[in-house]
Amino acid sequence: MRVGLFVTCVNDTLYPRTGQAVVTLLERLGVRVDFPMAQSCCGQPLFNTGYRRDTEPLMRRHAMAFRDYDYVVTPSGSCAAMVRDNYPRIAARAAAEGRDEGLSEAAASTVPKTYELTEFLVDVLGVTDVGAYFPYPVTYHPTCHGLRLLGLADRPRRLLERVEGLELRELAGAEECCGFGGTFAVKNPAVSAAMGADKARAITTTGADAVCAVDNSCLMHIGGILAHQGSTVRPLHIAEILAGRKDDAR
Numbered sequence: 161m162r163v164g165l166f167v168t169c170v171n172d173t174l175y176p177r178t179g180q181a182v183v184t185l186l187e188r189l190g191v192r193v194d195f196p197m198a199q200s201c202c203g204q205p206l207f208n209t210g211y212r213r214d215t216e217p218l219m220r221r222h223a224m225a226f227r228d229y230d231y232v233v234t235p236s237g238s239c240a241a242m243v244r245d246n247y248p249r250i251a252a253r254a255a256a257e258g259r260d261e262g263l264s265e266a267a268a269s270t271v272p273k274t275y276e277l278t279e280f281l282v283d284v285l286g287v288t289d290v291g292a293y294f295p296y297p298v299t300y301h302p303t304c305h306g307l308r309l310l311g312l313a314d315r316p317r318r319l320l321e322r323v324e325g326l327e328l329r330e331l332a333g334a335e336e337c338c339g340f341g342g343t344f345a346v347k348n349p350a351v352s353a354a355m356g357a358d359k360a361r362a363i364t365t366t367g368a369d370a371v372c373a374v375d376n377s378c379l380m381h382i383g384g385i386l387a388h389q390g391s392t393v394r395p396l397h398i399a400e401i402l403a404g405r406k407d408d409a410r
Contacts, residue, residue: 202242298401331362
């Protein structure tokens with residue numbers, strides 16, 4: 161099994177430890193992981209902002225970068241959703257306009273083998289106990305793309321529940337958006353900040369030491385608001401929790 165790590169722009173630029181954690185975790189489970197250097201942005205910011213045609217070259221580049229892999233695994237629900245939900249839309253629209261230019265092939269080659277990390281662990285590898293250790297109370301925020309477009313359901317929770325030492329605390333209003341929404345936070349800052357403040361207060365109320373999610377973009381938004389509120393709760397990607405071992409704590 162050859163797996164290509166689609167690390168995403170946010171993680172590559174701001175959260176490289178998340179990508180490292182994915183590699184550590186998958187290799188511990190016997191998976192060969194490569195990092196294709198040709199990868200770049202999947203095009204989500206352009207697509208969501210309305211620059212649909214400008215997304216097409218990025219889609220073709222993405223398909224080329226990952227063409228030789230059995231699976232493409234990403235620690236990002238939103239980027240996985242971009243590939244799985246929007247690449248077929250882009251290809252269909254281009255085909256309808258008579259200018260497919262390889263987009264249908266790009267979608268067909270990438271969509272079936274693209275997985276968000278937790279669904280790859282549960283659905284492909286068939287594991288929920290990954291041998292992780294994290295002796296702290298944690299609350300989980302299900303991000304919008306993971307929850308609504310990917311249908312991750314309880315996969316992340318099932319993995320967290322099997323982490324030795326971890327106490328999973330319930331989050332009130334867990335399924336409510338944190339307010340980030342990519343460019344939504346830029347175009348509607350007041351609404352975004354208000355939504356984030358509600359989410360941050362709910363997280364602090366749990367008494368957890370950390371809040372985790374499958375998207376660092378949401379955690380960046382939540383973490384900034386938590387820090388502004390003076391909270392000591394740490395935002396932490398689920399990959400970094402699952403990659404932890406008891407030996408690391410010694």
